[in-house]
Amino acid sequence: MTSRWRLPQHDYWSTPFAESLLRHLDLRPGATVLDVAGGHGIPAFYVAEQVGPGGQVLSLDVSAGQVARARAIQGSHLPWLRFECIDMRALPADLPGYDRITGNLSVMFFRPNRFDVIQGLADHLNPGGQMVLTFPSLGTFDSLWRRVDQEMATWGLLAERRRLDAYIAERPSAEEGREWLNRAGLHRIEAAEYPLEVATGPGQALLHHPLLRGGFLDDVFECFDDQRVAERVMTQVSEDLDGVLPLIAQRCVLTGWKPVSGT
Ligand SMILES: C[S@@+](CC[C@H](N)C(=O)[O-])C[C@H]1O[C@@H](n2cnc3c(N)ncnc32)[C@H](O)[C@@H]1O
Structure with a gap:
């Protein structure tokens, strides 16, 4: 068609x-x-x-x-x-x-x-x-979060590191998704992941990347008590592209079927 x-x-x-x-x-x-x-x-x-x-x-x-x-x-x-x-x-x-x-x-x-x-x-x-x-799913942009965490550690930002950790852990995994579909009574469940590489340049290209800025980097900026410190830490991270690439998102697909009664 x-x-x-x-x-x-x-x-x-x-x-x-x-x-x-x-x-x-x-x-x-x-x-x-x-x-x-x-x-x-x-x-x-x-x-x-x-x-x-x-x-x-x-x-x-x-x-x-x-x-x-x-x-x-x-x-x-x-x-x-x-x-x-x-x-x-x-x-x-x-x-x-x-x-x-x-x-x-x-x-x-x-x-x-x-x-x-x-x-x-x-x-x-x-x-x-x-x-x-x-x-x-969990694992999305992990290389970036690891680099941010490393920079936060250099700056001695303990509370910020804890919040970053909590933000990362809040992202559901494919396995968690499979478990939800199972508990909801579905069968023939699949939880598949397809990597998606996201291209970016250094500096402003990363900090204002249309995919990263809304929903991802904004959440990371919220981990900081002081937004001026956030800007400096994140600028440092954004200039170290080798420490961040490849930037991989995990596309997780959860699928399951509702049994026909008796099957
Ligand atoms: C990332 S967008 C995806 C939109 C579309 N499916 C796509 O692939 O482009 C997520 C959408 O979910 C909507 N959304 C967020 N919370 C919602 C809710 N509680 N009920 C219904 N829609 C919601 C948002 O308004 C937004 O349009």
Whole structure:
């Protein structure tokens, strides 16, 4: 089938994660799909085109701005695809069951109790249905965190090192994800990881890297008591590219199936 709604080729974060999600997603015409943390439609547009007019896709996001952006991109296309502003941690009780549940770059937003969110999603999966979620798993950008920790140690920043440690440990591992799907009663579970190398230059190129600045480096800056010290430590780190590269993210795909009763 030719695709009009391909994944955006110039998105160097969502698209590679969505590609790994689609590697595991069993998509077929006529399926109903719930897409959580849908953003502005990766991979909802692609999925909607694949399921066709006999299917239904509901893509949820908690941000009204993201939903508005997705609807603007959609216009009058793919009328069996809907974007709604809903918190995936508190799904409406009247939401029906779906054949597939997808969530690209979603699991990190399942806080504070990630298992409860997975269980809530599994409750909305039809028997025989599949869930596929992606997130950057434990190990993502470890070379950078090690170098930051080393620099913090040089500066004698004990409290900052403890906070950095806690920040790193908070990232879920693939194994933890597998365990959640298992506890939620899914079977044929896979927790696969695909490395993604992120290119960067030294100095400002690293400190203002579009993938790193939001969500990763901002969190590290929050580990510091004094932002002037943070700037100096991080500038030092950013100038030592050899100590940081290769910069690898782990694309984790969690997938499992809801048993058909009796199987
Ligand atoms: C990293 S983006 C991923 C968006 C899209 N799936 C993609 O691959 O480009 C994560 C999205 O999750 C949304 N989000 C965060 N917390 C959420 C929640 N509790 N319920 C629904 N969406 C949420 C954010 O607004 C954001 O659009």
